Amino acid sequence: DQQVKQNSPSLSVQEGRISILNCDYTNSMFDYFLWYKKYPAEGPTFLISISSIKDKNEDGRFTVFLNKSAKHLSLHIVPSQPGDSAVYFCAASDTNAGKSTFGDGTTLTVKP
């Protein structure tokens, strides 16, 4: 049973437009959610996070929204840039358990 799901394997957007990446989870014990970005042949790097007690967190061009009742979060990138082309992983943390669960990732392609 996959507890963190990213249902869109890929997303393609035009440079300057908004990119919206989605993530759904099933475990109510998750109390923190993180987004990581991964370029080919590199390890993932942290992008942005949100606590389960908040519904929005913003950092520059990146905003994460959390809908706790729907168990859904999304990452918005505005405006999208070609350098944003990468695989984006959603991760959910259960702090008491001491570990994170990752989704399968969404490959974002931003076309110039």
Place this chain on the structure above:
Amino acid sequence: NAGVTQTPKFRVLKTGQSMTLLCAQDMNHEYMYWYRQDPGMGLRLIHYSVGEGTTAKGEVPDGYNVSRLKKQNFLLGLESAAPSQTSVYFCASSYSFNSGTEAFFGQGTRLTVV
């Protein structure tokens, strides 16, 4: 400013051979993790450590062993490699597991078992 360093970057093993993957971090982090990533899938936790001398099982621990004898190092061992262990392995570390602390990842080790 090395961060998290994994050794080796690539390796080809024959079925039944053993090997050890080394992870070293220079950030004085308490928590360390080993993940594997298979094509089209996310990162799955193999084993993790909450401090020097401690280890715990993750989602997919079978066929692997780990040791954390020094705070800065986390070793992942394959005693008898199988083709199903062909994957990209990532090590990560974090200074805390509270408050959604992010993990820092190494560059990965691509392992092929033939």
